[in-house]
Amino acid sequence: MTNTVTQLADELLQLVFHADPMYASILGVPGHGRTLADRSATAQDDLRTRAQDIAARMTAVDPAGLSTDDAVTRAMVIHHADQMIDEIDTRQVEFTISDLFVAPAAELIMTLPMVPLSTPEARDDYLARLRAVPAYLETVAARHRDGVAAGRVPVERTVRNAIAHLDRYLADPANDPLARQEVPADFAAAREEVLATVVRPAFAAYRQALTDEFLPHGRPDDKVGVCWLPGGDELYRTLARIHTTTDRTPDDLHQTGLDVIERLTEEYAEVGARVFGTSDRAEIFQRMTTDPAMRWRDAEELLSSAREAVARAEAAAPGWFGRLASQQCKIEPVPPADAPGAPAAYYLWPSMDGQRPGIYFANTDRAEERDRFVSEVMAFHEAVPGHHFQIQLAQELTHLPMFRRVVNPTAYAEGWGLYTERLAEEMGLYSSDVYRLGMLAMDSMRAGRLVVDTGMHALGWSRARAVDYLRENTPMSNLDIGNEIDRYIAYPGQALSYMVGRLEIQRLRGVAEQALGDRFDIREFHDVVLGNGSLPLAVLADVVTAWATVSLP
Numbered sequence: 169m170t171n172t173v174t175q176l177a178d179e180l181l182q183l184v185f186h187a188d189p190m191y192a193s194i195l196g197v198p199g200h201g202r203t204l205a206d207r208s209a210t211a212q213d214d215l216r217t218r219a220q221d222i223a224a225r226m227t228a229v230d231p232a233g234l235s236t237d238d239a240v241t242r243a244m245v246i247h248h249a250d251q252m253i254d255e256i257d258t259r260q261v262e263f264t265i266s267d268l269f270v271a272p273a274a275e276l277i278m279t280l281p282m283v284p285l286s287t288p289e290a291r292d293d294y295l296a297r298l299r300a301v302p303a304y305l306e307t308v309a310a311r312h313r314d315g316v317a318a319g320r321v322p323v324e325r326t327v328r329n330a331i332a333h334l335d336r337y338l339a340d341p342a343n344d345p346l347a348r349q350e351v352p353a354d355f356a357a358a359r360e361e362v363l364a365t366v367v368r369p370a371f372a373a374y375r376q377a378l379t380d381e382f383l384p385h386g387r388p389d390d391k392v393g394v395c396w397l398p399g400g401d402e403l404y405r406t407l408a409r410i411h412t413t414t415d416r417t418p419d420d421l422h423q424t425g426l427d428v429i430e431r432l433t434e435e436y437a438e439v440g441a442r443v444f445g446t447s448d449r450a451e452i453f454q455r456m457t458t459d460p461a462m463r464w465r466d467a468e469e470l471l472s473s474a475r476e477a478v479a480r481a482e483a484a485a486p487g488w489f490g491r492l493a494s495q496q497c498k499i500e501p502v503p504p505a506d507a508p509g510a511p512a513a514y515y516l517w518p519s520m521d522g523q524r525p526g527i528y529f530a531n532t533d534r535a536e537e538r539d540r541f542v543s544e545v546m547a548f549h550e551a552v553p554g555h556h557f558q559i560q561l562a563q564e565l566t567h568l569p570m571f572r573r574v575v576n577p578t579a580y581a582e583g584w585g586l587y588t589e590r591l592a593e594e595m596g597l598y599s600s601d602v603y604r605l606g607m608l609a610m611d612s613m614r615a616g617r618l619v620v621d622t623g624m625h626a627l628g629w630s631r632a633r634a635v636d637y638l639r640e641n642t643p644m645s646n647l648d649i650g651n652e653i654d655r656y657i658a659y660p661g662q663a664l665s666y667m668v669g670r671l672e673i674q675r676l677r678g679v680a681e682q683a684l685g686d687r688f689d690i691r692e693f694h695d696v697v698l699g700n701g702s703l704p705l706a707v708l709a710d711v712v713t714a715w716a717t718v719s720l721p
Contacts (some may be wrong), residue, residue, distance in 0.1 A: 170553045173238045174569050175227045175461050181334070181571040183222065189214050189250070190275075193283045193293075193364035193649055196519030197572055203284070204304045207261050207272065207311055216256045223249035236714070240700060240707060241569060247413070247704045248575055254406050261308060262315025263397065266326040266381060266658035267333035267508075272308040274330065274376055276301065277337055281348045282516060284523045291355050298362045300677065302370035309377045316385050319398045324386025325631070326658050334375040337505060338368060345505045389622070389631040392657045393624040407661030412668040413579045413704035418626035421664055425618025425688065428611070428667065429641050435608055443601045455603060456643035462540050464638070467532035470543060474513075474530050475499050477547040477597070484595045485553055490691040491699065493560035497551040498527045507533035511655065512648060515555040520563055520574070528557045537647050541606035544599065548592040549610070554585040562701045567718030578662060580702045583669015586614055590670075612642040617663035625660045632707040672705045673697065680716040686712055 185192035189200035204215045226245045234242060264271050269278045280298075285291050315321060337344070345364055351359070387396060394400045394407070408418060435449035444455045456462055463468045482700060485492055495518060500508045510531050518526040528551040531538070548554055558581060562573050589607055598604050616638050623629035623637065631653060638649045656663045676697075694717045703711065 172314045173449045177241050177569040178573040180222050180245050180503045183218055190279050196521035202296040204300045207307050212256045216253055219252040226298050243707045251410055254410050262323045263320045264510050265322040265330050268655055268658045270659045281345050285349050285351055295362055297359040298367050301367045305374040312382050323392050323657055327386045328384045331378050334371055345503055391489050392631045394660050395628050411661040411665045412580045413577050418622040421618050422622040425615045427519040428615035439601050439604050453643040464535045464538055464540055467535040470532055470535050473543040474547045478551045480597050481552040493557050495525050497556040498525050500527055502529045502531040507531055513550050515550040517559045520558045541602050544603040545610045549585040549589050554588040556635040558584050561698050576702040577704050578665040579669040579705050582666040583673050586666045586670035587673045609643045614666040616642050618667055619661040621656050676712040683716040
């Protein structure tokens, strides 16, 4: 029976890599380096059928008598196969046009440079993959046409963002991010020939299609949510289920966001009084967003703050975690071509073969306009003890099937990242009250995400209403608010995952603390949460509850 569970987990992982060969390459898994994802409707239907088959066969496995690890693997495989089916059914490729990495063209520009090119075979594969770009973009354009025909049309603003992104890319061939990696001279010349004669013309043709065919059909700013698409209400409920790994309704999630925003008022008053001498939330926000002392001097100062924060977290980690990540996290600026439309920070997971470490990217574009106070909290979330710890440790769980080590449900991953922002306060990592305001600001943003994501995509809010809500209820800069709202428009439902996951991890910690009393050990709790790979929230709850029960005297 164990073999059946493991074999089905391996089979599903191969299906994941078949669906997204770039993901396999970024992880350093060989055998997938020459191809790009097939986004055609026929290929998606085939993936759906295969995922259904795996889910059915795993469901037929009787959980009675399985080991703890196998029972968790069984639950994860069923969940992820069902999620793949849900994702295919959303047909997001038809209407997702943006400069964000979830859009097909932007994804290529962002992810192709992440593939290691350290061997002749890898470099040969890279050229083959570059030659596949025209067919990939033609397929994507065909899916956009299908969307237009069915009324599943993109948002005009995000199409314009995508066009601007491609214009930046095409205008600067000397700094093409797809030629970023240092390689032998003969390969560099071959790569440049393919980029000049195959890849850039393909991006130019796709860009022209965006302008001529899809921009005219774009939805206006007062209809940015998927609720304005055919079947949009059910579509958004599906996306919420995918990203939260729960069945919570949009109305419930919306109210949760409002409640968290309200609870933060008292904390702002306490910390704001120490920093600015006022407990009035509006005045605190005004000072945070307008005081020149809250901005960076330059890009290097921003990066230095992130590096110092990560170093402090690494030094404190042994007191809070029994198992520690074996590799340190690199800290780099977001590449210039990606920076204008990129988030303030993000993490790139390490490759499984050890060739590329985990990297925390901090956005230094227009650094003088960026908020100083969020630097530390973002470093803790994205690097240590957040995503880097979680993902690096998962990859090192070699006793588990690889599926458990690399599949990463959003609510778990982002919930953990947000949980660590508050954990960092317990660990004494924030260097001043200014950076504690950053912790509260990130709480406001993630709670605000519940409100505005559901507001736009379920309740029909306009973009302007969503912008106004964040402006009134968070201390975010206008630059960040605009980028964030456009991200939620392009990536519906994903923004829900952070606070939903954090609240569940906190709830489970409270359950364990109450059950175990003086026997509760925070290091053991963290090792349980991180020691099983990334889990859907319901499966995580079962794992933590079982641990707390077994640990009772």
